[in-house]
Amino acid sequence: MGESAPGNLGAPTFHALFREYFAQMTRLAHLLGADDAENVAQEAFVKLHQRWDTLTDHTRVAGYLRTTVVNMSRSRTRHLRVVRRTPQERPPDELSAEVRAVANWEHQQLRAVLGRLSRRQREVLVLRYWLDLSTAAIAETLGISQGTVKATTHHAMENLRKHLGDDLGGER
């Protein structure tokens, strides 16, 4: 455990990577709508550990983790839709009473609209505006072209503006 990558003394240990990225991956899963975000992140690291000895480029570990979390979050939200059978009526993120009390109204509105976007639009917005990823990195994470990333981002912002209106500065 915590071993370095074989044949690469300068590579980070698994433990170091875990401490660096676990919180980020958990929050990513949370933002993508997974109800068990920590479990998703844990499993993503388990998958990474299983491939640890065969990884040749440890600079791409973060990208591998992101892709794994996105895919597992998709599976989880898909499963939740099947279980609940009323996916459109469910608020995307249930807030605790305490959080609800302190969250401002704008953010609540944004989150509600974000939850009504399509899966891909939500993924693109989270990766761009929360993780600050480039178009190329988003394309690699989601396995789509950069043009698709740009178009999806554009349509997602349009939808946000349409649903939020002028109150939140949704004007162009």
Next chain:
Amino acid sequence: MTDLERKLAEALRGQAGEVTLNLDAAWAEQQRRHRRSRRRRGAVWAAPMAAVLVVLTSVLLATQVNTASAPPANRGQELQLAKPEYQPFDHRMLTDGDMAIITEFAGQTDRWRVWAYTGSQVTAPDRKLFCLAAIPVGADLTEGTPQYGTKSPQCTELRPDTGKTVLAGYVGEIGGPLPPGKAVYLVSSTPEQLRLYNAQGDLSQGKLVDRVASSYQVFLADVVPGSPPVRAEVS
């Protein structure tokens, strides 16, 4: 960045901030999952390996059972007998006592009767011989009996003074006084049973057919052609 984009980023940061983590506990959980993963991967290998082991063990046991039922290769005493030689039955041959009829077999044109006897050559009266001769059924084994070009009689030196129980023997061959698949052994008077084993450990049970020279027993056995007995057990 537009105002909407800025507000979106703030909202996402706020939502992400709701997630609180205990990294040490998470690391402990991660280690637990690694152990569980290893166990699962081990089970994936262990189940087929266990099945293979069961099959191999079964095969091994079955082989041992079959081996146990077969006679051991080193059972009995090794047969070290003099090689038989063609010895014409003529006026130079002196026989001891009665001759014994061993068996009969069908040849290409005649039915043959096999005789066993002991004797010696006039020129070497002290060298005892055990002989087998095949002659057509109905003919007498006399000095002038034709042999039709066969390798009969076949004789082997008899050495009772060596202390061996099996004194002499002859395995059947084409053109000889016994056909392939048959063998005759001369045994000292005491034993009542003769068991013969070839190199593969296959058992041939000898059958007592007669006596020659008053005391020696003649056993006839069915043997595997091309795989003569190499060991003998008497009782």
